[in-house]
Amino acid sequence: MTAQDQSEIFNGTAAVGFADSRSTDGTDTRAIPAFVFGEELGVLADDDPRIVVLTADLGRSNRATDFALRHPDRFVNVGIAEKNMVTVAAGMAASGLVPFAATFGSFAALLCAEQIRTDCAYPNLPVRVVGHHSGMSMGFYGTSHHSLEDLAMMRCIADLTVVCATDANHLRALLRLSLDHEGAMYLRLGRGRDPEVYPEVPDLQLGRAELVREGSDLTVVATGSTVHPALVAADQLAADGHSVRVLDMWTVSPLDHAALAAAARETGALLTVEEANVTGGLGSAVAESLSDAGLAVPLRRHGVPDEHVPVGPPAALYAHYRLDGDGIAAVARELLDTRTRRNA
Known part of the structure; x- marks a missing residue:
């Protein structure tokens, strides 16, 4: 069974999309400089065989495709099955891997809350659930795609670390920091258009603003x-x-x-x-x-x-x-x- 690839719809390559001359996938990549998720993990994975990346048909939206180009054997597109994606990631973590499971924040936190709590946080597994396009950054897609409740929901789950990326360099720091962190983590990302706050990759410490x-x-x-x-x-x-x-x-x-x-x-x-x-x-x-x-x-x-x-x-x-x-x-x-x- 082939995956139901919705990336083309969300990124403009499908007939119903909005591709223009600036981009082959409907989004001018120069406009999303803060989306270094796949790129950074791809570099880190060169020296860390534990890293795997999963997505639910949104590889172009979250730029996980940058990782897939570099490490195709460690990239998994589960199709439109977000709950399954988180549970699969938990199984990978139980096997010694460090999985990053990425989808829209509304799907990651709201749809997969039970899986994050029971499959990841409760057994203290190093799963990194990445909720991108959080808040109201999905704009025209409306309430079903707005992620406004995720901070409240995620922070009340015991043994779950909750962090928010500020810009591209901050996201790089978060990804590096997460590799050796024990237990589950929810990483909240924007839509990749975040202006620069940190001119260099900061030295972060969990629990320190x-x-x-x-x-x-x-x-x-x-x-x-x-x-x-x-x-x-x-x-x-x-x-x-x-x-x-x-x-x-x-x-x-x-x-x-x-x-x-x-x-x-x-x-x-x-x-x-x-x-x-x-x-x-x-x-x-x-x-x-x-x-x-x-x-x-x-x-x-x-x-x-x-x-x-x-x-x-x-x-x-x-x-x-x-x-x-x-x-x-x-x-x-x-x-x-x-x-x-x-x-x-």
């Missing part, structure tokens, strides 16, 4: 796709005379409690920003952390409200929900103004 900007008036705690616009917002606020710290909380589980406590004490107010439903996600995790530490400081959770996102191009959706630089700056000003009035 990255301080990407110093500040003393407010701390913006961002993750994944929201880190770059948070930095843009911090620049705008600096022009208004506000000193804003930006933390890249790429490691959602485990969370960097020490960095959050320091931010609360040193800046006095926190704004969390996530391309996810605010219910149960990063903002909730930060609120829990501050509460457990007994730190009563102003906190605003900013993300997608508890609703189904309308259909539209991603950029328009980010602006609509104020998750672009201008929007984050506006929300931060509201928090700062509220804090000023309370202290008056």
